[in-house]
Amino acid sequence: MKINKIQLNNFRFFTDDKANNTFDFDAQNVLIYGENGSGKSSIFKAFEFLAQTHINKDVLLKSKNIFTHQPVSLEFDLNNGENIIIDEKHLENSSNYIEALAIYKPMLEYKDLLRIHYQTDKSRDEINIYEMLRELFKAYPINKNEVLSDTKNPDTYFNLLENLLNDIILNDINDYLYKFDKNFHIQKFFFDKEFTEDGKVEFIINVKIDFMNTNLDNYHHFLNEAKLSALAIAIHFAIIRNISDKLEHNSLKLLILDDLLISLDMSNRLNLIKLLQDYFNDFQIFFFTHDKALFEIFKEKMSWKSYEVYVDDKDDFEKPIIKKSLNYFQSAKKHFEEYDYPACANYLRKEIERIKKIKEKQESSTNEDKKVFGKIKKMLLGEDLMNDAKNGRIIGKLRGFKTAFEDESDTGIEIDLKNIKSITDRILNPQSHDDTSKPLYKKELEEAMEIIQNIRDEL
Numbered sequence: 001m002k003i004n005k006i007q008l009n010n011f012r013f014f015t016d017d018k019a020n021n022t023f024d025f026d027a028q029n030v031l032i033y034g035e036n037g038s039g040k041s042s043i044f045k046a047f048e049f050l051a052q053t054h055i056n057k058d059v060l061l062k063s064k065n066i067f068t069h070q071p072v073s074l075e076f077d078l079n080n081g082e083n084i085i086i087d088e089k090h091l092e093n094s095s096n097y098i099e100a101l102a103i104y105k106p107m108l109e110y111k112d113l114l115r116i117h118y119q120t121d122k123s124r125d126e127i128n129i130y131e132m133l134r135e136l137f138k139a140y141p142i143n144k145n146e147v148l149s150d151t152k153n154p155d156t157y158f159n160l161l162e163n164l165l166n167d168i169i170l171n172d173i174n175d176y177l178y179k180f181d182k183n184f185h186i187q188k189f190f191f192d193k194e195f196t197e198d199g200k201v202e203f204i205i206n207v208k209i210d211f212m213n214t215n216l217d218n219y220h221h222f223l224n225e226a227k228l229s230a231l232a233i234a235i236h237f238a239i240i241r242n243i244s245d246k247l248e249h250n251s252l253k254l255l256i257l258d259d260l261l262i263s264l265d266m267s268n269r270l271n272l273i274k275l276l277q278d279y280f281n282d283f284q285i286f287f288f289t290h291d292k293a294l295f296e297i298f299k300e301k302m303s304w305k306s307y308e309v310y311v312d313d314k315d316d317f318e319k320p321i322i323k324k325s326l327n328y329f330q331s332a333k334k335h336f337e338e339y340d341y342p343a344c345a346n347y348l349r350k351e352i353e354r355i356k357k358i359k360e361k362q363e364s365s366t367n368e369d370k371k372v373f374g375k376i377k378k379m380l381l382g383e384d385l386m387n388d389a390k391n392g393r394i395i396g397k398l399r400g401f402k403t404a405f406e407d408e409s410d411t412g413i414e415i416d417l418k419n420i421k422s423i424t425d426r427i428l429n430p431q432s433h434d435d436t437s438k439p440l441y442k443k444e445l446e447e448a449m450e451i452i453q454n455i456r457d458e459l
Contacts, residue, residue, distance in 0.1 A: 001097060001252050002027035002284045005077040008046055010065045013039035013320055020312075020322045025305055027079040029285040031325075033295035034309040039320040040258070040288050043309075044107065046074050047256045047286070050084070051101045055091040067317040078252070100251030103139040103147075104243040106283075109258035113232035116207070117220040125218050130205040136239050137161060141246050158191060158203060165189040165205075172238040179275045180230035180268050184211040184223070207231075225263040233260065233272070241279060255280055258288040269294060273301060299327060300354075328354060329452060341445060348448055355455055 007022045008014040014021040023030070023043075034040030045063065049055060064072035073087035084093065115132045138149040142160060151157040166188050174185040187208040196202050209216040209223070209231075216222055223231070244253055255276075261269045276285060287304075289295050299306050306325035311318050326334060332347035 001250060002079045003076055003252075003254070004079050005075075006043075006046060007075040008042065009073045009075070010068045010070045011046060011072050011074060012042035012063050012065060013037075013318075014042055015065055015068055015319050016070050017319065020320050023307060023322070025284075027284065029302070029304040030287070031295065031298055031302065031304045031306045032286070032288050032309065033292055033307070033325065034288065034290060035311060036290055037318070038309040038311050040290065040309055042320075043286075044109065044256060044258045044288060047254070048107055049074060049086050050076060050098070051105055051107065053093055053099055053102050055086055055093075057088060057091055060086070060088070060091070067319075097250060097252040100244070100247040101254060103141075103247065104240050105136075106240050106244075106254050107256045107258075108233075108236055108240075108260060110260060110262050112236065113229050113260070116232035116235060117223075117228040119220060126206045127220055128202075128204050128206065130203045133161065133165070133205060136236075137164065137243075140164065140243055154201070154203070158193070161205075162189070162191045169238050169242050172242060173234045176234035176237050176275055176279070177230060179271050179278075180234070181227060184209055184216075184227065186210075186231075187215070226265055226268055229261075229263045230268060237275070237279070244283075253283045255283045255285045256288075257286065259290060260287075261289070261291075261294065266297075269297075270301070273298070295325075299325060327351075329449075329456065332449065336445060336449070341442065344445055348445070348452060351452055355452070 003025055004027055005022065005024050007018070009016050009021060011021075032040060032043065034043075049060070049063075060072060071087060073085060075086075076084040078084070082095075084095075084098070086093075116129060117127060119127055138147070140148040142148055142151070148157070148160060148164075151160060170186060170188065177185055187210045190204075190206045190208050192204040192206070193201055194204065206217075207219065209219040211219070211222070219231075220228065240255065244251070261272065264272070285304075287298070289298075295306075295308075298304075308323050308325045310321045310323070312321040328347045328351035332344045332351065335341070335343040335347065
């Protein structure tokens with residue numbers, strides 16, 4: 001079950017302008033770029049309301065746009081035909097799939113990650129994450145009619161939580177961590193209790209880290225911010241995945257990520273894509289960012305629905321402007337359909353430049369593979385081995401690898417690139433300059449788009 005569309009009517013930064021308060025997701029994963037103050041966080045907050053079975057009326061009314069007198073409401077259209085409305089008259093939602101969403105609360109933003117490594121108790125060396133875990137697991141089903149927070153005996157509760165973390169979820173956390181960094185993992189979650197100064201019992205859960213075969217008790221003092229973020233993401237993701245797997249299959253499985261990668265370098269940002277593909281391909285994922293460069297990279301690497309949100313300040317008050325985000329080739333086709341041929345030509349030129357960069361990277365990778373093959377050949381194919389008939393199968397396999405490397409470059413793509421070069425020189429390049437001597441013909445643009453589409457399919 002997925003979300004087809006949401007509409008934010010007079011909610012926070014949004015107004016009742018349906019052209020700029022509605023997102024058509026078509027049950028796809030979604031990538032949203034929003035410049036600062038454009039309403040990106042308002043969309044995130046809308047999902048927080050969706051993940052509640054009971055809405056506090058006062059909280060909802062406080063979320064109404066202060067520049068409008070119209071009522072506030074949120075509408076979510078699902079791909080099973082159902083429509084969920086949240087407004088003053090609809091504050092309860094008892095459907096099973098929303099109840100499931102309320103249990104594992106899949107909204108995750110950067111400040112949530114800080115709880116893993118930000119020390120609030122300055123008197124301690126190690127970080128106690130008990131309160132964070134108690135909140136995350138409070139609705140964890142432990143049998144058909146009972147959740148973890150129903151356990152009233154503190155020792156029983158603590159033992160159940162320890163079993164969940166160390167025996168059930170720990171391996172998943174470390175699998176996720178391995179996607180980011182192979183040099184460290186969680187050894188275990190250490191559980192302890194001690195008296196506070198006023199005589200109360202305090203529950204303590206510390207994370208014990210192994211970094212390159214060395215114990216890190218105070219990991220937050222040693223690991224850099226990228227590793228700490230990876231650690232927090234792995235813990236949160238593993239908990240969300242585990243809890244959602246215990247729920248009904250027809251539950252609404254969402255993952256809402258808001259500016260989660262601020263402190264990660266590009267390689268780890270790309271690792272996150274791989275993690276999402278491998279472990280959350282049955283979820284509908286919504287990824288928000290204010291980083292335009294990251295947005296463009298992710299947009300090219302993932303076939304997700306993409307939107308850009310900007311601030312419109314032409315009226316007496318600011319409001320959002322929503323536009324569907326298109327890649328170069330999609331933009332070229334859009335301008336072609338609108339008969340803006342020069343703009344179409346410019347976007348085709350950009351797409352060709354992008355394709356050439358990908359092709360150069362592929363050729364570089366192939367050359368590295370050939371070097372590796374050469375080294376293997378020198379190590380294995382000495383004179384004795386070459387003369388030994390028993391090793392004929394090894395030699396045959398290596399020759400097969402060699403042929404595969406030599407055939408790595410697709411001749412069809414090479415031919416298309418040569419064809420497109422002529423079109424680029426004759427048609428596309430002049431459109432980037434003040435040159436009226438070379439007319440632009442519809443048929444030539446159609447030919448260029450067909451060739452580029454073939455290359456995109458090959459890549």
